[in-house]
Amino acid sequence: MTASASGPASNPTDPERDPNPAATTARTPKSERTREQIVAAALRLFREQGYQGTTMRAVAASAGVSVGNAYYYFSSKEELIQGFYDQMVTDQTAACVEVFAASTDFAARLRGALLAWLDAADPYHEFAGRFFATAAQPDNPLSPFSRASSPARDSSIALYRELIDGSSVTVGAELSATLPELLWLYQLGVVLYWVHDSSPGTTRTRLLIEHTVPMISRLVRLSRLPVIRPLSRQTAELVGLLRGR
C-alpha cells in the first residue's frame, strides 16, 4: 500500500474510466476479454493461495498480461475483489429462486437465503477475512455502504423484499418499507460472524442462523403488538434518518 504522495484525496479529476460493470456482457470490443481473464486469474489465485499470498505479478502472469496492464483495468489489488462480491450476489439470487418456490414460510425463506449465501461464499472463506477488512474501510469503494457497491446492495435488498412479499407473514405498516433493509443489515451481521468463524464446516455460523432466524421471525410478528409498535416506528424512523449519506 503506497501513500498517495500529497493530499488525502488522491486524484483531483476522476473522469470515470471503468467502461461498464455489467456482468458477463462483452460491451466494449474484446478488451472485455482481457478484463475477464484478469479477474478469473485473480479469483483462482485468491482461492488457492489466499489474498496475501497472491501477488499482482502472479495475477498478471497467470492471466497472460503484464503488471501494468492489470493496473490499466483495475486500479488496485483490492478492486479485484469486486469480482468476488458480484459473484456472491449472483449465486445467492440464483439459489433463492428455488428456495422461494419451495415455501412461503417466512422463517424458512430467510433461512434458505442465508444458507445460500454461505454456500456461495464457502470456497473463499479464508480470503474473505481480508476482503471484509478492506471493505470495512469508510472511503473504500468496496464498502457495502459505498456508492460503488450500491448496485450489489440494491439487488440484495430487492431479494429480501421478494422474500418478504412472497411469504405468508404480515408485516406491520411501520416496518413494511424498511424491513428489507433491516434484513440486509442482519445478513451483514451474519456474514461478519462467518468471517470470524473458524469452526469446522462453519458450524457455528450455521448454529447462529438456526437460532436467530426464529428470533427474527418472532420479532417481525411481534412488531405489530401495541406495546412494541412505538419501537417499530422508531426503528423505521432511524433507518430513514441514517440513510442518505
Added chain:
Amino acid sequence: MTASASGPASNPTDPERDPNPAATTARTPKSERTREQIVAAALRLFREQGYQGTTMRAVAASAGVSVGNAYYYFSSKEELIQGFYDQMVTDQTAACVEVFAASTDFAARLRGALLAWLDAADPYHEFAGRFFATAAQPDNPLSPFSRASSPARDSSIALYRELIDGSSVTVGAELSATLPELLWLYQLGVVLYWVHDSSPGTTRTRLLIEHTVPMISRLVRLSRLPVIRPLSRQTAELVGLLRGR
C-alpha cells in the same frame, strides 16, 4: 504487506516476544523507554498525517531510533495501533467516573458512556477507519474478539456492568448476566457507524446515539414482559452459545 512465503500460518514456533503490555509501568529495564517513544511518535504522526501517510521510516526517525529497532518492539505497523486502542478504553473509563456519579438513570449513563468514547476517539477519526479495517480481520490480534485484546474487552464489558448495576433500572433475570456483553456489542456497532460517519462534527453518530439509547432503554425495560421474555431468554442463550471461540 509482504506475503508470508510458504504456508498460511507463518511462524511455526512463536515463543512470545512481547515482555509485558502493562500500560505505563517501566517493567523491564529502560528499553521500556524506547517502546514508549516509538508508540508516542506513531500516535502523533497518525494524528497529523493519517495512517497511510505515516511511514515506518518516519516513525522511527521521529522516535530517534532505526527502522529495525522499531520492528524489534512492534512486529508490524498495524501493531502500533494497539496503543490507540488502549488509550481509548483508558480515557472512556476515566470520563465515566464522572458520568456515573452524576446520574443513576440508565439511559443517561449509557448516553454518557458512548459520548465519552466519542470524545476520546475524536482526534483519531480519520485514521480510525484504517484501524478498524485491519482490526476486523479474524486472525488479527487486534480484532476486538481476539485473545490479545481480551483485557481491553473485559474492562470495557466491566464498565458496562458497572453502568447497569449503578443504575435504577431493573433487568430481567434472563438478561442480567449477558446484558453488559450485549451493550458492548451495541457500542461496537456505534463505533462502526462512527468510523463511516463523515458528517461535520460526527453529527450523524450523535444523532444515532440520541435515537438508539432510548430504544435500548425501552427494550431493556420491556425485556421482563411475558410476551418478550422468551426472546430475552433466547438472546441470552445465543450469546452463551456463540461465546467461547
Added chain:
DNA sequence: ACTGGGTTTCGAACACGTTCAAAACAACGG
C-alpha cells in the same frame, strides 16, 4: 581488566503494490 551471553540497535537488502513514459496496436480518413 577480560570474557561470554544476553539484549538492543542498526541499516542495507528484499518483496511487493503501484506509477509512468513510451511502445505496440487498432481504426479510420485521405
Added chain:
DNA sequence: CCGTTGTTTTGAACGTGTTCGAAACCCAGT
C-alpha cells in the same frame, strides 16, 4: 499505402513495509 488519433500493453523504476545478519551495548562472573 501513409499519417493521425485513440486505445491497449509493456516493463523498468519508485516508495514502502518488513527481514536479517552483524555490530554495539550492557552486565555479571571471574
